[in-house]
Amino acid sequence: MTNHTFIPLQVSDGSEMDAYIALPEEPGTFPGIILLQEAFGVNSHIRDVAGRLAREGYVVIAPDLFHRTARRFEGDYNNFAGVAPHYQALTKESLAADLKTSFNWLQAQQNVVSGKIGSIGFCLGGRVSFLANAVLPLSAAVSYYGGGIPSLLDEAANMHAPHLFFWGGKDTHIPQEQVNTIAAAVAAAGKDYINVVISYAEHGFHCDQRGSYNPDAAKEAWAMTMTFFENKLK
Helix, strand or coil: CCCEEEEEEECCCCCEEEEEEECCCCCCCEEEEEEECECCECCHHHHHHHHHHHHCCCEEEEECCCCCCCCCCCCCCCCHHHHHHHHHCCCHHHHHHHHHHHHHHHHHCCCEEEEEEEEEEECHHHHHHHHHHHHCCCCEEEEECCCCHHHHHHHHHHCCCCEEEEEECCCCCCCHHHHHHHHHHHHHCCCCEEEEEECCCCCCCCCCCCCCCCHHHHHHHHHHHHHHHHHHHC
């Protein structure tokens, strides 16, 4: 297998899902990370993040969450209407099946340390990373500006691992009240979490292909993410 490639995987519901794989260059055994896409697919930005994680010493799998409606779909950041049909077709059950398939793939790799698997997601993927922490025995989970998490708060009691949340204080899609509701639910469930609000950042601040990209916020959040993963997974 090359260090960066798509592979086909069979999902428990009978569907076939492509997943993007990124591996460290050097030999050895490494923690695994499930990388979860924005609403715009496993695009060049997500593949770049996968490469960054691999260079930090993680085996990465980025499942194509839209595979039931379009194989390897990549949307335009300026055309949310074009991605909406794929986004709206997702269900909690189908996402859980895709997450379990990704987790099982990591567990089966000889170069992955069993029991040291985390997840990270952005936007849509931030919500899916929250679900991953509930349905998989993860050791760490990260969500960047995860819209829609309130619909999953009944899963807070099932969280397996400490969860790191990032939010933009200028995010017009996710109001501060929603951030507070999420933190309160996780706290009430007695789960460990870190809640970071970057007051000067907008939604999508980590993605250098979006107009809302904020280089400072992206760099600061990434540094904290790497420290969090190092503490929990290495």
